[in-house]
Amino acid sequence: MKPKNSALAGSPNQSVAKALQILRVFTQQTPRLRLKDISQRTGINQATASRLLATMREQGFILQEGGYYCLGWQEVLRMEGVVLQSMSLRRLSMPYLEQLSLLLRKNVNLAVLDRTEVVYLYRAEGEEGSRGYYHAGMRRPAHCTALGKVLLCATPEQAEPMFEGVGPRRFTFSTITDREAYMAELEKTALQGYGTDMEECIHGYNCVAVPILGLDGGVCAAISVSGPSNEFGLDEMQRLLPHLRNTAQKILLQLGSGEDCV
Incomplete structure (x- = not known):
């Protein structure tokens, strides 16, 4: 018997792909964005984007300041140091x-x-x-x-x-x-x-x-x-x-x- 979702076997995890897509939307020109902006720029609906942002916020990769989101500086800078050293x-x-x-x-x-x-x-x-x-x-x-x-x-x-x-x-x-x-x-x-x-x-x-x-x-x-x-x-x-x-x-x-x- 084939496992469930066999059609997706070997394909990228969509949640991970969407989370990475959200991280990439933050730039030097747009370091702080509202949920509506993130949804429009990524094409991810607001409900899904909100769930992903909440998860990344819990892990320290996203910070929320009022109605705006930005990258979590502690985790991002830690990873930047690792990349530069490598x-x-x-x-x-x-x-x-x-x-x-x-x-x-x-x-x-x-x-x-x-x-x-x-x-x-x-x-x-x-x-x-x-x-x-x-x-x-x-x-x-x-x-x-x-x-x-x-x-x-x-x-x-x-x-x-x-x-x-x-x-x-x-x-x-x-x-x-x-x-x-x-x-x-x-x-x-x-x-x-x-x-x-x-x-x-x-x-x-x-x-x-x-x-x-x-x-x-x-x-x-x-x-x-x-x-x-x-x-x-x-x-x-x-x-x-x-x-x-x-x-x-x-x-x-x-x-x-x-x-x-x-």
């Missing part, structure tokens, strides 16, 4: 990034690509670097960052979704929003082996980035250095590029010892 790339790169930041006295960033966004894994703070707001896991659009150009230049087809619909957002007057111009920029980045951001993301700041290669020879991550545009121009970038490339090579050798890129 990433070989981040763990192996940290001492080299700190050394480079100390040498250059500037902020040094480590990032990977998630579709059309740059995800920052680590920042080594330099004495002369801009402090600003930063946290591991922070995202920036790939189209306006030196890191994004480096991460996309080997596979420019991945940049195509950015130019669909209304196209990429313009952050400054220098932001590249034209598809042909951006593709030409990716080709230039691939040929020269480094990418630049000349006030394309933040007015008054320039950035230069170089790739970190994976075991397969492809670009798996990138590191960057940034500074005020009035003192960090192309000449200064050229002066610092050997230091960035040397650091990227050291990290590559560590990954070559058998560690996965991420």
Whole structure:
């Protein structure tokens, strides 16, 4: 005799899938949502969403503040720490990034690509670097960052979704929003082996980035250095590029010892 619900054997648990769908609906732009909002954004009816939210609240993954829900910071941050510590790339790169930041006295960033966004894994703070707001896991659009150009230049087809619909957002007057111009920029980045951001993301700041290669020879991550545009121009970038490339090579050798890129 077949077990009950045999038609669902091997299929994902729908309650778990819906719970994960609810967790994903919270973003930096929408950190607090009402039940009605969650239902509309996920397509899950309010009764089911309410039950799932109650269960996740009991487990500490959701907090309720009046009529609004948000992620439970204690459990989410605990898991974030576990994830960051498990990433070989981040763990192996940290001492080299700190050394480079100390040498250059500037902020040094480590990032990977998630579709059309740059995800920052680590920042080594330099004495002369801009402090600003930063946290591991922070995202920036790939189209306006030196890191994004480096991460996309080997596979420019991945940049195509950015130019669909209304196209990429313009952050400054220098932001590249034209598809042909951006593709030409990716080709230039691939040929020269480094990418630049000349006030394309933040007015008054320039950035230069170089790739970190994976075991397969492809670009798996990138590191960057940034500074005020009035003192960090192309000449200064050229002066610092050997230091960035040397650091990227050291990290590559560590990954070559058998560690996965991420």
